[in-house]
Amino acid sequence: MKTRLLMKSSHQSMNTTLRQALAKYTYVGYLAYKELLAYPASLLGRLAIHALRITYLGIIYEYVFTHSGKSAIHGMDALHAVWALALVQLVYQLTGSGRTFKHFKDEIISGQIEVRLNKPYYYPLQSLADALGQAPIRFVLFFAITALVLGSAFGMPTFTIQQKSLFLPLLSLGVLLFVLTQQLLSLSAFWIEDPTPAWWVLSKIAWIINGTFIPLAILPAYFKTASLLFPLSASFFLGRIYEITDWYSGAKFVGIQLLWILLIYTAIYFTYKQGAKKISINGG
Numbered sequence: 617m618k619t620r621l622l623m624k625s626s627h628q629s630m631n632t633t634l635r636q637a638l639a640k641y642t643y644v645g646y647l648a649y650k651e652l653l654a655y656p657a658s659l660l661g662r663l664a665i666h667a668l669r670i671t672y673l674g675i676i677y678e679y680v681f682t683h684s685g686k687s688a689i690h691g692m693d694a695l696h697a698v699w700a701l702a703l704v705q706l707v708y709q710l711t712g713s714g715r716t717f718k719h720f721k722d723e724i725i726s727g728q729i730e731v732r733l734n735k736p737y738y739y740p741l742q743s744l745a746d747a748l749g750q751a752p753i754r755f756v757l758f759f760a761i762t763a764l765v766l767g768s769a770f771g772m773p774t775f776t777i778q779q780k781s782l783f784l785p786l787l788s789l790g791v792l793l794f795v796l797t798q799q800l801l802s803l804s805a806f807w808i809e810d811p812t813p814a815w816w817v818l819s820k821i822a823w824i825i826n827g828t829f830i831p832l833a834i835l836p837a838y839f840k841t842a843s844l845l846f847p848l849s850a851s852f853f854l855g856r857i858y859e860i861t862d863w864y865s866g867a868k869f870v871g872i873q874l875l876w877i878l879l880i881y882t883a884i885y886f887t888y889k890q891g892a893k894k895i896s897i898n899g900g
Contacts, residue, residue: 644742645749652750659757666709666758667765673829674698674770689834696858699773700831702762704855707790708828709758710751716743716795717815720802725810730895740799740884747795755787779857782866786854789873794851796880803884806891822848827855847876 652659681687681694692700720743723729732739763772775783801818804811823829825842826849832840843849843856853869860866 641745644745648746648749670702704852717798724805790851803887825849826852
């Protein structure tokens, strides 16, 4: 009887702790959401740039397909190519591009991370909540602009039942993976003076193999293979949604994203733990 009471008490205590943690990080996300809305001019500017970028890419690809004499390349026509590029851009916009990397890296370089260690927050989770807090409203706004611009200028694509079902999972996991990858790269600031050049180089490599400017569906097969092996490209599998022809091909993309999320979060946990040991707390 006593053992049961102890187990029940422990279970209740754990539930209370989880609820408190959830409330705490949800509030961090809410503050990030309020911060985004506090600067409407900046947000509107990003929306305008996004609209111009996808329009420009759409015009280019429509021209290329029209004057190449080919209605499709590797089974992808101009309409689906334009939408594939726009979906990659959507993932970028939902995460604020390199916002998480910059904030996390600056906290370490400036020494403010020392203060964070004394707060009742686990900073990687606080940073994650901050990024994800802005994602829903960014999705509503940027997807609406994408549908309005591309739908009116080029048309709406068709989606199979598998593609419709996996749209949100690929988007959500892609955003999560991209944020975690930025965190992991920013943690190198514990050991090097400024990891910005490394981030710049890796992100530009990712542009080549994640479909930022050229849909992977029309590139040689080895580009697609490289995309599977690089987390900064696996984050953007949403842009390869038209390659999903059955449940197996869709599950492969989701499974790879989940594997990368697990590996990178594990690396963040141990890297942050080692980095925190390098910091002198309270002048000690």
